[in-house]
Amino acid sequence: MKTPTFKAQVLSAIALLIAGAASASAAEPAKVASLQSGIDVQYNDKSVKPQEDFYRHVNGTWLKNAQIPSDRSSAGAFMDLREAVVPRLHAIIDGLAKAKNASGSDAQKISDLYASFMDMKSIEAAGLKPLQADFAKIDALTDKKQIPALMAWLNRISVTAPYDIQVHQDNKDSTKYVLDIGQSGLALPDRDYYLKDDDAKLKDTRAKYLKHIETMLTMSGDKEAAKNAAAILAFETELAKVQWTKVDLRDPIKAYNKVEISKINELTAGYDWNAYLKELGVTGKIDYVIVGQPSYLVGMNKVLQETSLDSIKAYFKWHLLSSVASQLPKQYSDENFAFFSKTLRGVPEQEIRWKRGVRLVDSGMGESLGKLYVTKYFPADSKAKMEKLVANLLLAYKESIDTLDWMSPETKKEAQAKLATFMPKIGYPNKWKDYSALQITKGDAVGNLRAIRSFAAQTELNKLGKPIDRDEWGMTPQTVNAYYNPEMNEIVFPAAILQPPFFNPKADDAVNYGGIGTVIGHEISHGFDDQGAQYDGAGNLRDWWTKEDHVKFAAKTAALVKQYNAFSPVPGYNVNGELTLGENIADNSGLAISYKAYQLSLGGKPAPVINGLTGNQRFFTGFGQVWRGKLREQEAIIRIKTDPHSPGEFRANGSLRNMTPFYQSFGVKEGDKMYLPPAERVTIW
Template identity: 60%
Template sequence: MLVSLFAAGSAIAADKAPLKSGIDLQNMDKAVRAQDDFYNHLNGHWMKTVEIPADRSAWGTGAQLVEEIQPRLRQLIEDAAAKGGSAEAKKVGDFFASAMDEAQADKLGIAPLSGERAKIAAISDKAQLAAQWAHMSRMGVTSPFDVSIHQDNKDSTRYVADLAQSGLSMPDRDYYLKKDDAKMADTLAKYEAHVARMMTLAGEQNAAATAKAIVALETRLAQIQWTKVELRDPVKAYNKYEIAKLQELAPGFDWNTWLTDANIAGKTKDVIVSQPSYMQGLAKVIQEVPLQDWKAYMDYQLLRAYAPVLSKAFVDEHFAFYGTVLTGATENRPRWKRAVTLTQSALGEAVGKLYVEKYFPPERKARMDELVKNLLLAYKESINKLDWMSPATKKEAQAKLAKFTPKIGYPAHWRDYSTLDVKREDLAGNVMRWHDFDHLRETNKLGKPIDRDEWLMTPQEVNAYYNPEMNEIVFPAGILQPPYFDMSADDAVNYGSIGAVIGHEISHGFDDQGSQYDGDGNLRNWWTEEDNKRYKERTQILVKQYSEFEALPGYHVNGELTLGENIGDNSGMAIAYKAYKLSLKGKKAPVIGGYTGDQRFYMGWTQVWRVKYRDAALIARLKADPHSPGQFRANGTLRNQPAFYDAFKVKQGDKMYLSPKERAIIW
């Protein structure tokens, strides 16, 4: 499914297969003018006729591809278990079998958590919170602050522990604080009722009062948290503290115990505190909130984390809120799909190894390697031609681009799961041991060399990412297939889809966040003052454009929150188009199905963002997701592409039209 950027046509032609357009024309609504709403022109019939599956909060090209992959993964997992192969394959099979055993889960009820709940009940002093919160982190249970291990933002040659705000059970602080928003207020009321029902299931006698105390505590945490927009500033979030100084930042908390029990003590002399004001505020909340309320909060967080692997009553109640209220889905996914997802979460690369062996032959990886290399070349040429950037900054940009590391398909070295203990009849225990295994694997990185072969996604995921600290672009095998890449289609649609995805990830290295890192992955300002000013002027155009998009009545896209992804979309699309034109080598693109190459290029982009959302899921996305909804990713990007205007004869007065001075032309 992967083609060379500059010679893709000849590569496909060698197979003597007729090229198809790659565009699904039956989804079109030709009653909608392309010049007024290109997204609905291309996808309108699909949008009107397709129903979101009952077990889904949204439905579109990405979700459909995931749905196609899941049965393959199930078969691979079950085959691995049946064949009795390697010890690793047996672990995969045993984990899946434990996740499928609904009868055992119903028989056990809440019993798998009895020991953990007893530990919480036995806490008699706030001094013991530190040990419990460290333990919760190791179990995959939410606590008021979280720890992650990554490269030091200003010294990418070392790992650092990063402490960050956490503790909420809903997607964003707005769900607790926006009392004047009827939908937020209604969700908060339903959340409190859900907590009460969960506590009742767990045997709590005063469930209503307990739920009210838990919601009040989480509201206190929400009040001191940074907003999602504030969290996007990597410089503001870089606050290095010597371990000895943590006591001054948040007095009264037993940092020594927490660091020891979290497996961090002795491995590093300092940590990053991403939101110091939150930690200061948390110390006050710890002091002011009664211990009994903290214990109730921890008990609920334990129940919330493990409800999906307990008896049916807990599974159903958890889904009723997190599935139906928060996302609008009306049915839980079939148990086998949940079991596949859980097995992937725990043993993702072990499952990925099986997937790659069957569904991602080496020649595809080789072609993708070449494609990415040529997109990087197109970016290099584009930087040289920028009229708003000075030679000094261009030199730095080229130096960063030259150090990009592409990772395609699957990792060079697979993760070792030999120390993970999996028991066929112990689902909750398997989940606890998996989380502890992951926590130890992460914290044991401290003080050790950087593992530059590590992947942050599994090969079977339908996604891609850029990691600024590693300065790498990563494309798992899962996304390298139709509709994102169609080996039997003409180049135009592939450049418009997977080419733009590649360009998107490259562009993250130069978006408003990524541009603050140099080629070695360090936070360093490599811009001249004047260039930085001009860059921000251009990106602010995108903030204004996207903030005007209204996804639901009263709910707009947050142009600040989505800025990085919108830069990625707009810049990636521009670079992919330049790469497509280079691939033609001066020749005219064929007309297929009545559409020119340029038209099919933009159609390829727009069809991959085809998606329908339930209202609740769309609101959650607008509050917490840095990506704009699909319709605005498609149309919002196209309005800034000069060649789109030529391809579809968009003129002043058309709804897709922006005057040249209103367009954001960046990379």
């Protein structure tokens, strides 16, 4: 999942909700009342047969009755868990504020960071004074030759600019950190928002974005706000024209373009990359960079040359202002919310300030908070149970690879070698991040935001030239998510996702394999999806497939693309099967592998019937309930355009339609809406 608490309530009435489903196997014993099923039966809809729409059979009552909170763009299993984490973090922060903390300690920094955001009196009194020096720095531009150095400064303080940087492992030499340069520069979610004139919704959003820029600039004292707003939108539109699409960006081979520092100024005529790297502070630390989209940089340079310096300065000042709007007086933060949340995502009400403060601290000092979070909220036995689940999933994957009928022995050998080197990380890091270099000043909201962003950027840049840190985590323990990192060949499961309905230590194994088991399988599968399969066990881009296997794999993935292209979450907007391909492979494969792991866990013994459901039925129901959710229409459109994941409904039903054991468990037959002919079912791993 690249890039959420639920209650599991058990009611015996679940037996009434499987009318038409396959009966329990005769080999299985009578129901076992002492075990919990772990299924939220109050959310089921018995009027919908599982063979017709399994997602609504499992979640229909919730879908009918649940309301998206007024301060959110979505609701559902993930979001509920994420929201439940926030008051826990707030309690931790509140406890630190009441304690006597040593000066310069993490506890004091957390307390001061939060207090500064909550101090509206000081924020209102400061107005735009904290930005005046920054505005002056931009206004001081007298020549376009000065732009590279200014862009380095903007990159270091996380202000949107035409390109951005990332430090990570070299895709072809995972023993080294490298600097990546990639396209950026747009405030709207995707290039389509700028370029699609035939889409009334996107066109309307673009017009409202123009008005928002003008409003913000007017409030900041710009006497030519309307003119500058039009120039900013025009500049971003020209950048959008030369950007790669989200689908193109998924290709790691196309995005790997090694450029020696000695030749870097040949990238774009007249643009001084050496000045950029010097200001960034990496001169002498690196011999080369990786350019993600060379044609974009050529196009960007042309746009810079053809745009007036005054327009470029207005663009930089606008993004500087927008980047800190949440820390500015109420009129700025309210206007920022009005466009980026209310207009763009359909959220009617701004989140209460203390929650925003918690999220700020979480984003800036997340691991320090996480250390306290796991001590209080993550029991040791949960980690032990997860380790067992992960081991079972890896075993199931190992056995599955051996039985694939479409993969050659040569490629299977490489796949097994890669699987054997997978590194699971569960709960929290072995080594916590050091925040000693972070400087927080009480009463300086804008300065503190700048400080945490600069600290994060410098932490990344400091990696260049140093050994790979294999203890590092890309998510905090309190994050409700999981990920696979192909360069590390690691699967990571933060503590906060290990809660119902994903993981319920009090429930029967079936629902846990259907929930967190499929999440584990999903992340393992990313190592073998259309992107991850291009990396070997050492984390390097290397072709370890035979030509024949490539052809067979491509045929299977093409069929999956076709399936998901047909799904339409919003009238007039279909899922992009190419954009979501990697996640769809992982969803389908994760489900299949977790099912195999569940069967292995039974040790040849029949699963009990609990509340009228067989083990297999509980497994699939556990899978279906984790995807319950609903989105505001504007949010749904953004995700269709930008999110590599399919909407939850299709992550559930789309995967289940390819699973033959699901058909057997619920008696799905030809003519049912969940039915796909065997020849059209896609099984990859």
